[in-house]
Amino acid sequence: IVMTQSPATLSVSPGDRATLSCRASQSVVSKLAWYQQKPGQAPRLLIFGASTRATGIPARFSGSGSGTEFALTISSLQSEDFAVYYCQQYNSWPRTFGQGTKVEIK
């Protein structure tokens, strides 16, 4: 399953809302996770099951969607949220990641 994220780069001002998209080449039901990766760090799990926040993840992060279309929304961007975000499907083997969306400061 090919995961396609858009846009490649999103320029956002602090405090603004950001919406990132992830599309699957075939249905993954709700078996989708989102990760955040900051420079020089390992990725961190944000969302699993398309919409369930992982432990310790702030409520400003929310996930939605099912089937082939998914979104990650950050309601009010904080300085620590500027990073690269990846989606990953786990409905079938092999597990696959999207190519990432970089959220940068506008």
Next chain:
Amino acid sequence: EVQLVQSGAEVKKPGESLKISCKGSGYSFTAYWIAWVRQMPGKGLEWMGMIYPGDSDTRYSPSIQGQVTISADKSISTAYLQWSSLTASDTAMYYCARFSSGYYADYWGQGTLVTVSS
């Protein structure tokens, strides 16, 4: 506390072999899949494969299969990623990650940087 601690950075020449490791602690090592994820310089995440240490069931990405070997020694709670003959294109950061039920990565190692250069 769940921890995955990876072996240190490696610098190798083309054609050499290499085995890097990932030691789990703070949880039942045999009850969770461990995956290896590649990140080439400036690029995204690529799932390479994973192993279930409880029974050594191993799955590979078709794009990776035959190029590496994933293994685990449950007696010492350690998973491995191995190459028999490295090439320059193997230069990357390699992360191990615990995959909850084999689905998504809830814990990650710190990464092992592998550099292959003549």
